[in-house]
Amino acid sequence: MSGTDHSEDTWSTNAYTLAASNGEITNRIYGPGQFYQPDAIGDYSLDFVNNALQVHTNDKPFLLYMAFGSAHFPIQAPQDWVNTNVPVYSVGWDAVRNARFTNMLAQGVLDGRNLLSPNEGTAPWGSIPTEAIPDWNTLAADRQADLTRRMAIYAAMVQKMDQNIGRVVERLRAAGQLDNTLIIALSDNGGNFEGSVFGETGGVPNPTPLTGSSLANMGLNGQPIIYLGGGWAHVNNTPFRLFKHFDHEGGIRTPMIVHWPEGLSRTNQWEDQPGHLIDIMSTIVDVTGVSYPTQFNSHVVLPLEGKSLKPLFNSTNEISRTLGFEHEGNRAWISGSWKFVTKNFASFDGSTPTDELELYDLSKDPTELTNVASAEPVLLGQMVTNWNTWAARVGVPSSRFVNPSQLFVPVVPATNANDLFVDTFNRPDTTNIDASASGMWGTRVPPIGANAAYYEGFEGSGLPTSIQILNNTLQMAVGVGMSENGIIHNFVGQDIIDAGGFSVELTVQEINTDSSDSANRYVGFGVGMSQAEAAAGGDVGALTGIIFRGEQGNSNLGVSDFFIELDLNGNIKVWNNGTLLDTVSVGQAYGTLTASFACTGFTTNDSVTVNVFFNGLQVDINTADTNSMSRTFKWDRNNSDYIGLSARASNYTQMDNLAIRKLPLSTGLPINYAMQHGQSGTNAAPNADPDGDGVTNFAEWAFGGDPAAADPFIASLKGVQVTATHDFQFTFQRLINAANYGLRYRYFASQDFSSWTEITPTQVGVSTNEDYPGYEVVTLQLPSSAFVGINKLFLRVLAEVAN
Structure with a gap:
């Protein structure tokens, strides 16, 4: 049985269609008021099991996928089931969440590493901004009554789903096939905040509370469609952070129950290794021993992405794996116990911005409360690189990739x-x-x-x-x-x-x-x-x-x-x-x-x-x-x-x-030049020499050196010669259009290193080097007055800030 949409009215038989191969399953006719989707799924599931047991008598395995809409919106359930739940939730979401957390610890579902996450509010949906979840005791009585019944309906939906799974289990037990049947029960994501903190009624988020007969009939056939809302979704995700749509644990961590007496030696045990929906296919292939196809109807079948969970059925040995996630701009990468994650919105109180890089050690912090990204920059970089590689492989739009510049330790200018x-x-x-x-x-x-x-x-x-x-x-x-x-x-x-x-x-x-x-x-x-x-x-x-x-x-x-x-x-x-x-x-x-x-x-x-x-x-x-x-x-x-x-x-x-x-620019551009070569703070100052080669950052910039690597000859002359006409020429590298940078070059000559005379050479040649864009190699010629009558000459080229 299939529906045209995952949000169909669960009371409407017209929204669903039976799909049965060769007409093996007969279409059921439901009278007025008799159809309810969870019950119908249970009915058809029993029909399928009966057909498999009675018609296919050659012991051929069968696969049954019970795809309930529960507890997805719309939130709908029979009134008598709902009424029994109202007292349970009338104490409010704060008390229920605390009680669930305490019970989880007592039963060993959680241990002391799991802390109860704080109220982060609800995430944005459409034009609705993020907002805080208020304390239950601050709400008006009509709002409390409205919210209580929403949660009572939600719980009833889960109970009805459980009842119908139970019907199939009992049929397998009666047929002697229960112990031989692998049953996997799980949901696809965490609690759903959609509809804002108080939910939605008839398309209106945070609606006016329903009262009177509208409240009593909430969720019944013919009533406005309702959503549960973020307040109760926060309870459903106890103790984790955030919700469906997001890749924090509250959005992606869900329980999974495996029942298979003949195939399990581990029973009544909790396993906290991460699995994924992609593992279900791999597990079934492993359990049944079938070959995974490479083609179907002449189309290439993509290779398996998941890992078989079968080894965990009988052993606690860790399954080494990585997992990538991306949904609507939210990202996550899990590698062993480490998790990198981002979210595509800013928190309601401004404490955490959009796309903040977060890194958690889930072995110590499973509720993601301590972001250690700044303390683990190398690991964070590896995680992000791996996520980007995975995202490119699986076809995530490139606009959603993580910018690698976010990973670097901040490079800051020197003061000036x-x-x-x-x-x-x-x-x-x-x-x-x-x-x-x-x-x-x-x-x-x-x-x-x-x-x-x-x-x-x-x-x-x-x-x-x-x-x-x-x-x-x-x-x-x-x-x-x-x-x-x-x-x-x-x-x-x-x-x-x-x-x-x-x-x-x-x-x-x-x-x-x-x-x-x-x-x-x-x-x-x-x-x-x-x-x-x-x-x-x-x-x-x-x-x-x-x-x-x-x-x-x-x-x-x-x-x-x-x-x-x-x-x-x-x-x-x-x-x-x-x-x-x-x-x-x-x-x-x-x-x-x-x-x-x-x-x-x-x-x-x-x-x-x-x-x-x-x-x-x-x-x-x-x-x-x-x-x-x-x-x-x-x-x-x-x-x-x-x-x-x-x-x-x-x-x-x-x-x-x-x-x-x-x-002039020559006081700032050398800093920028040093920063481009990885220097930061005082190491980027013009007078600093971070590479220890005796050449300051200012000179490295003026002559085209590398502030991060020793190149002591970069500021020296590249060549000298006496021409056939006895002209003295020298060659060096400098910035093109130096005056526009607020820089000037001056030239001095000396015979003894003790006194220097400024000279004005004539340019006789110039060339560029593609390895040094923005720089030119110039050949200058000295006036004869600078060297006539002497047997040795020392030259000095000075780069300085222009006045």
Whole structure:
């Protein structure tokens, strides 16, 4: 007997169809009010068993799959069964959950490792946000009565299912076949929170409590369809966390009962090794001794994924295995006792964000209460890599893969005297991203700081969790498609003018999205906004309101005086007041964006020159002009330079290490260069020498060395020669367009190492090396005055911050 949907009305005979090979089972006719799906499944199961025992007399094995709808919604059961359960659940969900936990411990189903998980609330469903499960004694009497009857109905459904399984068991016993029959009973997932905390009535979540005859008739034929709700689902999952849909234990751990007297030597024992539904086929193949087919009806049959559970029937030896899970963006990987897991929503109290990486040792913490991900980064990385590999093999969409950048120990910049505001986002996971000032520094901190750093301007209607701190990074556009976030500070001042301007730097780690409208999936930052603009944010899809960068294809022109972005197609785009100026391919949708804004004032119409760098190398943002790689714009208003971030993606964007500094760039780019080579904190400082080769990070950057590996000759001359015309030439490596980096090279000559004379050589040759993008190898020629009449000469090349 099959239904057209797993949520069919259990009272409606029209919703189900008998499927019997060769008409061996006769269709039953149920009179008005006689049909109830669990009972009908029991009826037809007995018909099937009788047919197998009476018609097939050659001892051929048979397989019976009793696929009950119970206790899936809709929640429906006969009234007399329900009434007997009402007193049991009238004490409320807190008392019932505690009693179940105590009973499980007493019976040995659980041991002392299992702690009762706290109230995490119910998860989001549709437009319903997460919400806390209230204490039972805080609910009104009508709400308690409504909820009590829901649970009484739910329990009655399970009892009716149990009764009908019992009918089949007794028939097998009577036929002398019970001991020879393997019976496996289990459900497919944990308790179901759908319908929100108080359940659902007639499609309405958290409905007005039913009273009077509507309450008495709840769940009967012809009454509104009801769901149980998250409050009681929390009880059903005792003692575990979360619910159906999610890959925490409350969503995937269910009991399984195996009965087979002739095939089991272990009886009345509890086994806590993990199994999976995929193991059922493998177990049946093993038990029956049949060969698993490679083809069926000319179609290739996928190989078995599961493991046979038969060895556990007679032994407690551990079955070595791994298990992968993915459902609606929730992920899990189990390897031995270790479990990696994520969930696709933020908790109702903001304590755990969307997609937080979690790692648990189930042998010590089966209820997943202590996340040890930060303490086990290597193991976590292995688990995530294994999950990604499994996910790719079984066809999980790539947008749901785990971004490997989430696994790395946070890499943070070194502090710098030119820092105005740096935010590493290295603070606890939260949806209030400036609840703490941890990870922030600079001369503008304070007033920038805790609860005074960011306007979380646009996060999407009803989704205040679309901007969050997660795993020491900033995520935006989480589940909402678009978000914008201004900094609560006006970056103007005489110190910035004296420095010649400022720079903004941001590392884009991931744009996790579908590929539709890929030109408008991006991360970027804008400058030159008013306070109101920075605070407001806007919806990229709207034709009115605030948007920082502008929107391709509609009339929303944007409000940033200048906006720079990296998009999903691997392009850098630059915008002026919502007008797209240029699009330049950099070949990847992740990396570090840096922009310098050179200016001599913040008055209306003061000119600003912009240079853009990607991963530390200059990008030509003025492709129409062969003589310039820069752009120039003018401030729209006096003393108004608020800065904001904007992001758009269908799933989320992830970024790290926002740095706003005074110019020149040569005080910040060496730090970025060292970080790209794995250095962090003080080891990334320009004057640091983490590899101990006698060359500072600043010199490594200026001459193209490796801060993480000893290369003491990188800053030395690559060659010297005296030409046939007695010209003295030398060759070395340097940054292309060094002046645009705020860097200059100076040259000195000496005869004795004690006194040095600055010289101005002439360039006579230049070449590039593809192994060192952004650098050039130049050959310079000394003026004859530098060496005429001497028999030895010492040269020194100095790279320094440009004045």
